[in-house]
Amino acid sequence: VHIIGYPCKGVIDNTKVAAALEGKVEPGLVSAVKETEDTLELSFPDQTITLKKNDVVADKCSRCLYPNAVLSDTFEGEQREPVVTEDPYADLEAFEKLSLEERQAFWEKEMSRCIRCYACRNACPLCVCRDHCVATSREPHWLSQADSTREKLFFQLIHATHLAGRCTGCGECSRACPVDIPVGLFKRTMTRAAAKMFDFEGGVNPEAALPLQTFAMEEPTIKEREW
Structure with missing residues (x-):
């Protein structure tokens, strides 16, 4: 190659x-x-x-x-x-200044528009388990087909967690959404957390071990003993 x-x-x-x-x-x-x-x-x-x-x-x-x-x-x-x-995470910081109730209301409104086409998942270059996706799997049966904001939000949270430390911020998930839901906010929140907690940036070094696929008794950037 x-x-x-x-x-x-x-x-x-x-x-x-x-x-x-x-x-x-x-x-x-x-x-x-x-x-x-x-x-x-x-x-x-x-x-x-x-x-x-x-x-x-x-x-x-x-x-x-x-x-x-x-x-x-x-x-x-x-x-x-x-x-x-601009600050790469300026929009996230502005969003996180909202109260918990305001953020919950925001996502409930956005997810109510979701048509569950999974274009966000299909456009993602790093979503690699499509044959065993929780959105379609019945063994185990993680998600129902109910047209509810709860089920839609549940999928997005699973997807964002799955991509933690791997998302490169290409933004294709948001671009592909036919109803313009900013689902990239979920992924970028996890990307920022991975950078802060593990000093890791996805897609830059192909030899680097992914933070959620490694284990250390003590992470040097977390300093758990000082909590």
Whole structure:
């Protein structure tokens, strides 16, 4: 296997594009897209609309530390410098300032919109147990098929825990959601915890042992004896 790596220029968020075009034109009528370093030029049957990339780029791009392939045998293209414009976990910190009741109400509202299509699971490059997923397994029978926020939230919590220490923050789970539920918040909460507790970052070092697959009598960063 020979791995060819490329730099990433960022990903456009289609929901942001649709919002920018709202009231101006039907997004589905776009016939061509011309890209420059800073803009997107969208061609429609009767007009051309130019959008600034910074206005429609995915949120994850503003906190990406690795715009270049981390592992490759051959690298094609020019290396790009990370452009981190915000605290990677600023949105989490703002969310966690809400009271427990407010956070519970938020997730109950969001999960009530979930249609249980499992696009979030299917889009995840690190969810590797699809043949034995708790969402479909009947032995053991972890989840029911009840259309309830409880069952939907239960699946997301299991999925986030399963990915703890492995999630790379690609954001595909949130992007794939057809009803725009920010399920990536669950995974990023666990990613931040893994970084803080085990000084570990998923997807960076292929030789590193995953924190939840190793055992130590005392973790140097947890300092349990000082509690």
